[in-house]
Amino acid sequence: MLAGDEPVRFEVVAEDPASGARAGLLHTPHGIIETPVFMPVGTRGTVKTLSQQDLSELGAGIVLGNAYHLYLRPGTEIIAGHGGLHEFMSWPGAILTDSGGYQVFSLSGLTKIEEEGVRFQSHLDGSRHMFSPELVMEIEHQLGADIIMTFDECTPYPCELEYARQSMDRTLRWAARCHSSHESLVRGEGQRKQTLFGIVQGGVFPDLRRRCCEELTAMEFDGYALGGLGVGEPREQMLDMTRHSLPHLPPDRARYLMGVGLPHDLVESVEIGVDMFDCVIPTRNARNGTLFTPEGRLRIKNARFADDKGPLVEGCTCRACRFYHRSYIRHLFQANEFLGYHLATWHNVHFYLDLMRRMRRSIIDGRFGEWRDDFLGRYRGP
Ligand SMILES: [Zn+2]
Numbered sequence: 215m216l217a218g219d220e221p222v223r224f225e226v227v228a229e230d231p232a233s234g235a236r237a238g239l240l241h242t243p244h245g246i247i248e249t250p251v252f253m254p255v256g257t258r259g260t261v262k263t264l265s266q267q268d269l270s271e272l273g274a275g276i277v278l279g280n281a282y283h284l285y286l287r288p289g290t291e292i293i294a295g296h297g298g299l300h301e302f303m304s305w306p307g308a309i310l311t312d313s314g315g316y317q318v319f320s321l322s323g324l325t326k327i328e329e330e331g332v333r334f335q336s337h338l339d340g341s342r343h344m345f346s347p348e349l350v351m352e353i354e355h356q357l358g359a360d361i362i363m364t365f366d367e368c369t370p371y372p373c374e375l376e377y378a379r380q381s382m383d384r385t386l387r388w389a390a391r392c393h394s395s396h397e398s399l400v401r402g403e404g405q406r407k408q409t410l411f412g413i414v415q416g417g418v419f420p421d422l423r424r425r426c427c428e429e430l431t432a433m434e435f436d437g438y439a440l441g442g443l444g445v446g447e448p449r450e451q452m453l454d455m456t457r458h459s460l461p462h463l464p465p466d467r468a469r470y471l472m473g474v475g476l477p478h479d480l481v482e483s484v485e486i487g488v489d490m491f492d493c494v495i496p497t498r499n500a501r502n503g504t505l506f507t508p509e510g511r512l513r514i515k516n517a518r519f520a521d522d523k524g525p526l527v528e529g530c531t532c533r534a535c536r537f538y539h540r541s542y543i544r545h546l547f548q549a550n551e552f553l554g555y556h557l558a559t560w561h562n563v564h565f566y567l568d569l570m571r572r573m574r575r576s577i578i579d580g581r582f583g584e585w586r587d588d589f590l591g592r593y594r595g596p
Contacts, residue, residue: 222361222409222436224249224468224489230582234460234487237577240276240468242360243407244300244308247275248574249468249489252480252566253310255497258283259293259303262497263552263559266305271533272563273571275307276360278492281353282314282321282345286336290356298358310492311359313350313392315366315413316441316473327367329384347391351410355399359408363439364392366413371446378417385415386429393433411437411470418451420458427462437490438463439470444479444493453482460487477506477569478595481586484573496562501555503547506565510594514558519544532564533557 221243228237240247254261254269257280261269269277279299284290296302299309319325322334331346347365354362366385369378389412396410412435416422430438440459443452456471463469470490471483480491496506503515507527514526522540530536534543534557546554576585 220409220436221406224437224466226466228578228580230485230577230580232583233485235484235573235577235582236487236489237574238468238489240308240489242276242308244306244360245275247308248571250480250484250570250573251276251490252570253278253490253492254563254566255492255494256303257494258287259299261559261563262501263556264563266303268560269305269563270307272560273567274563277305277307277309279303279309279311279357279359280314280317281311281350281357282317284311284357285314285353286338286343290353294356294358298356300358308361309357309359310361311354311357311363312472312492313354313363313365313413314345315350315363316368318345319368319370327384329387331365331388332367347388348395351392351395351399355396355403355408361411361437362396362408363411364389364413364435366415366441368445369415369417369442371418371442373417375417375419375422378415378419378422382415382417382422382426385413386426389413389430389435390433393435409436411435411439411468413439413441413472414459414463415442416455417442418447418455420455423455423459424462427459431462431464435467437468437470439472439490440488441472443471444474449479452479453486456483456486456488476596477566478590478593480566480569481573481589484577485582485586496566497559500558500562503544503554503558505558506562508589508592511596514540514544515547516544526561527565530561530564532561534561534564 223241226236226238238249253276256277293302318334321337324335326333333344350365367381369381400406412430414426416426468489471488505512519540525535576582
């Protein structure tokens with residue numbers, strides 16, 4: 215690939231005339247991703263309990279990795295020595311790495327924010343580190359993901375307007391530094407293999423969100439993410455911020471809502487016009503014995519499933535539902551057997567990926583509204 219080529223290109227293939235919902239294709243060096251898409255979270259280079267072959271079988275085209283976690287362990291140099299994260303984890307599909315902005319603020323001790331960057335202590339061993347936009351771009355280039363994210367400050371919730379404004383302005387200055395650092399790394403590498411997405415912050419303040427969208431758009435990123443949502447604010451406010459933001463982003467670029475969410479959040483966000491999602495909910499909940507069904511959540515540890523010979527979800531084509539019954543899977547959880555976590559994760563990831571495929575199909579077939587009403591009519595949250 216020659217310098218200047220776009221490593222990731224987004225194309226809209228169908229739009230719902232009655233809403234913002236759209237179906238697209240995200241062309242990456244590691245495959246074409248159909249959108250809207252859900253990206254399973256593989257923070258430390260693994261989607262917990264699933265192998266990369268499992269992920270391929272499930273039909274996942276893209277997974278997430280996290281720069282903060284992989285930098286601390288095993289260390290960026292080790293991964294770079296393998297030729298990058300794809301080779302290290304033996305994953306043929308596409309990868310998106312989050313910059314670690316969220317983790318620096320949520321996991322590490324003694325965080326100190328400066329204009330230059332953030333000083334923090336590792337949550338693993340207390341060692342001291344400094345993340346600047348330039349260093350994070352170097353880390354993400356060494357990891358080699360197809361899509362990399364700018365280094366931002368994830369504005370906490372709740373947060374005063376004045377702090378949200380200062381924080382967003384700093385995130386914008388860091389975004390500009392990430393952009394220029396990424397471009398100079400691309401020049402140094404002599405080829406453009408990775409694409410950089412900008413992250414919109416601004417707390418729950420519509421004016422800040424709008425200004426952040428406009429200023430990031432002026433910097434010309436290849437895609438845009440909404441960050442700092444799903445961090446404790448009411449669900450309606452999360453959807454409102456998404457509604458306020460998307461009209462101020464270029465329609466020909468992918469839009470990614472970070473860290474959201476539950477099945478009905480995905481449906482309502484797609485309706486607004488979001489193309490990409492990631493969230494730990496399907497995998498984390500699976501390990502707690504919480505499974506997703508078209509009617510809502512099912513807690514497999516519940517005593518009423520002790521002798522239930524039915525599948526987790528009637529009609530589900532996943533490996534767990536085809537071969538095992540509720541009684542056995544509940545037993546695995548009661549006995550803390552690893553196979554229980556694996557089967558539950560398999561089912562939940564299948565449920566999420568299947569939900570996205572169905573949504574995409576309904577958009578292409580011109581019946582998204584009908585599909586949405588049907589889904590939301592059956593699904594009982596949260
Ligand atoms: Zn299933």
